[in-house]
Amino acid sequence: MTLRLLMLADTHVPARARALPPDVWAAVDDADVVLHAGDWVDVGLLDALSSRARRLVGCFGNNDGAALRSRLPLVAHVDLDGLRVGVVHETGAASGRERRCDEAYPDLDLLVFGHSHIPWDTVTPRGLRLLNPGSPTDRRRQPAATYVTATVQDGRLDDVTLHALPVRR
Template sequence: MDLLLMSDTHLPVRAKALPPELLDLVPRADVVVHAGDWADEATLDLLEARARRLVAVFGNNDGPGLRARLPEVAYADLQGVRLGVVHETGPAKGREKRCAERFPDLDVLVFGHSHIPWDSTADGRLRLLNPGSPTDRRRQPHCTYMTARIGSSGLAGVRLHELPPRTPG
């Protein structure tokens, strides 16, 4: 099972559209995960139309329309891997402990908010993943997203992808 992980797309504020490289992967993934801060409903409509399965939440910058359509926390069982998605997890300091306590029944937690890629393991069991942002790199060198795979031995092949700089136009 192939996963495509993204967050903090902030369209059309931070960019006019999703990067073509990322958009091309949407229909190929078995599950697309979006960890909030969409900013517009058009991007949600686009991913719902193109993704085989979408697991998504709203973020702190999402208005009433997105909040009416998406939960604050989403859960999915993906071939026995218990996945959760949330936008905010608080400051980096103490994140592993906080998340392990808040989500004791999960194997993987995908989150966003900071635009800073993150991959760690909490309490020896909970994998924490932040794919960064494909449209707003903030203080990072690149805009990013993640891919991963779920197989018979669980989550594997987690990979951070750096996007090329956007060209004006």
């Protein structure tokens, strides 16, 4: 069985955007699992995603208040068809990230993270895949707002795709 994943981070709803873009909601509807790496900002988005997603795995971020922190972990862990996944908001500076993550997450195959709003896709020396989907609502210095989709089958991550959203004026 193939699992379809949607990876999000730094949605900042409603602080930076009133709502998630329609393309993201369509991706939620298509996904078997939604992974959200923090900075939701408002518990309303957590409730909306929880009610619409087939399965939601998320953590809190540095901009998430007490209501979100009471419902979400600092680091979420999930096994997806044999793929050991962690979801965390911050991993620190880009320099040395692979080494730090290898040390901090020795039992993971995939770590989804956020915070920078900058898409990132690397593999550590140990083989840990590091993915930051960017932000679907706050592109900052990036050319477009982004999110990531992928598939998982038999413990293998495939079809990793960075999606760029149209720039809203």
